[in-house]
Amino acid sequence: MAYLIITYDIGEDRVSKVRRILKKYFMWVQNSVFEGDITEGKLAKCKSELQKAINEDEDSIYFYSLENRLNYRKTVMGVEKELTGNIL
Template structure:
């Protein structure tokens, strides 16, 4: 499945900054960062359940937010990128 994960973490405190780093690290393990707080992930549905739970366990629902966008198999070809950062091949090798 192709999922876009975006997050907004309150970083006014040290614990918030720590949550931000942890959430980013989790996302980096499963996808490609395409914006500061946006990741494109191509993962099997059963693995997504685990990723989602890790993120939910890390975030503070009173201060932070997570968004998951589920795209179909063919939707990755419908992504239009314009700007400085070079696009990548989501089916290519992911180096962690």
């Protein structure tokens, strides 16, 4: 299991689809930013769904992998959005 932070820059017409996909696997913490724990199998499925939803010539998605959620520090300036679990 890995802890990931995902950021993206997606064409406006594809943003909502990409956001829906990422919400199935991660917590939405800020516009264009998601984070959370995920297994390798679920990550592969998520990436497959994303690849079908984006235009690889125009869009970008960054995956930052951390060993676990305990080995990093996050500082928020301003309002921190409440992290909610994924509800399916």
